[in-house]
Amino acid sequence: MLENHVVLVLGGGSGLGRGLVRSFRNEGAEVAVLEVSASKVEELQTEFGDDVLAVQGDVTVIGDLERCRSVLLERFGRLDALVGCVGVFDGNVSLHDTPLDKMPALFDEIFHINVLGNMLATKVFVDLLDQSGGAIVLTTSTAAYAADGGGPTYTASKGAVSSLVNQLGFELAPRIRVNGVAPLTFANSRLRGPAALGMDGWDQSQVPVEDMASAFERLIPLSQMCEPEDYAPVYAFLASRHNKIMTGQSVIADQGMFNRALMSA
């Protein structure tokens, strides 16, 4: 699917992004990663050696994006797809339970990373994608489409990512195709909580796997909890030149969750 494609994965150090890096390599891509965590960059180097270009940097910092662009161009000379997997969670804290004085900082933290990060990266790499006739694939969430996938700040930020996909799909056509994927909860995530609520020491790997697996068995029609790699074929197609049929859309990959009324549950 990705022979002769150069793909940049934003936030490829763990969870979804890490799984996509593995799968994209298997699909024939040359892969680069921009990742904020230095220890995850080391993990990438240990797993892939020189096969993957791992750049330490923050997707919300223009200088880091520009440095990533220079290193990527030096090594590969072009870019065919930008895949956004960066994210931070709001800790599933409801509006009722969020202290009023913390709301502005919580909003700024979550929207800065989840929304602005994708916009800045698009701006910095758009000319390369225009040259290659490339693709952008952003990660939204089922939380953008149905309640109870997070608190209001995370949910609104994912709704914003879906709307960004709509707008950029329109603005960047016909040269660049822009689509989103809205995953359901998956295994091996290290999605962290918000520093604004003092929850940045928490990440999703601390939720007992058995609890998540049993919720899937009870509630989700395709009842097995998925690995990040299970999402890779959808991302690979949307990132590839094989996709001539979609732009401005998000694929809701919900394992059948939205297709039931829960009456029998």
Ligand SMILES: NC(=O)c1ccc[n+]([C@@H]2O[C@H](COP(=O)([O-])OP(=O)(O)OC[C@H]3O[C@@H](n4cnc5c(N)ncnc54)[C@H](O)[C@@H]3O)[C@@H](O)[C@H]2O)c1
């Ligand atoms: N975990 C889930 O169940 C789930 C469900 C639906 C959607 N998502 C979305 O999937 C995406 C990936 O999440 P994940 O669960 O794999 O989490 P994760 O934390 O394991 O992966 C995100 C990666 O992005 C990196 N990152 C965070 N901020 C960054 C920044 N400013 N600059 C560069 N890198 C940064 C993190 O260090 C991490 O390696 C996110 O957008 C998340 O909202 C997750």
